[in-house]
Amino acid sequence: MRIHFKIQRALYDAIHADLRRRHEFAEERLGFLLCRPALTETGGLIVAYKFLSTPDDMYVPDGKFGCVFNSEAMRRAMQAALSLNVSIFHVHVHEHVGEPWFSRTDLKESAEFVPNFWNVRPALPHGTLVFSLNRMAGLCWWPGHDHPQRFQKLSIIGSPIQITQEATWKAF
């Protein structure tokens, strides 16, 4: 299944601005992106809608991981999925230029918490995104698929339009 992720430039910039703020003790920030899915001729499309920032007091000091959020942060995201009928994508930033990818810890944690969103919206895809300073990457748990699918194409819609796609990507 080929999955394309799209986000408006203004929303993308707003997420960057939010996630790159310093926190009192957390080494990085995170948030949740509310999205709506659609089917395309060749797979799926995830359209970003709104960003749910994580308030400062929802981070938990943790000696092992640089960033841990409390259960209230997760509850807010699940409530949004339920109330607004949206897909939820966890987002964080890696502070470097170029193609980002998830750390081993990111992958392990995501595999545990992302499927939880199916408890409230089982028919919708959910997932996780990682931004670098100029690119992004993501994994999507699409209903009916055992394993998360990597976004093969990611588009930032603004002026200019920025499209990153795998060489094998085909629109039709």
Place this chain on the structure above:
Amino acid sequence: MEGVLARQSFLGENSPEILGGTAALIAGLGGGGSHVAQQLAHLGLGNFIFIDPDKIEFPNLNRTVGATYEDALVGTPKVEVAARLVRSINPSARIKAIVGTWQENIRTVRGADVVFGCIEGFAAKVELERVCRAALTPLIDIGMDVHRARPYSISGQVVLSMPGCPCFICMGHVRETDCAIEEQRYGHAGGTPQVVWSNGALASTAVGVMVQLLTPWSDVTVASFLGYDGDLSTISPDSRYVNRRIGECPHFNSTSAYGDPFFA
């Protein structure tokens, strides 16, 4: 397309890859859409989706680029004429030619990076915009009209509907009353009046808008609403848009306006 694009290198070092990887959908392959298809082929666009239910007839020959007398004689589908034209310029272009309506092919529409709306009718334009907005796809609409004045007057427009920006209704491109009276407005010059030079001017402008979005050659903001005065032969920012105070678009700001509203 190696070497072919050398004269447009000012569009950027990686512009051949950007354009080669882009998928453009043209809804309507008549007077406007056929011009757009031809220009995109020359530009080095890699992926084309053509959607039009109609076949070439003799009255189309006054403006449809690539159409021949033979096509009108046998009734070649317009999308096949466009595909043939594009292949004659760039044999490696990937083309999906659909004889049908875009409404029957919504999933295909969602796969495009940019959509050219070369269709008639305000209601149809609004409908196509809704689908494009839901997929965060820029829609470039072109249209022309001939009115009774002096004794005839030609006008038209190129309108960019950019996700997150004012929509057709916000910009004054479409009014709700337009949909109701559009049938009465057309046809003053016999049939739906269309001429090749106006179509060409509008299509060229629309293609320029797309290129400026994908591989900008200047830092000038892409104009959203360009009006064409066919009598004066000018294209300039449309006063209907320029004189409006536009805030946040209220028409596409709910979750139901994003993705597939029927996706459970």
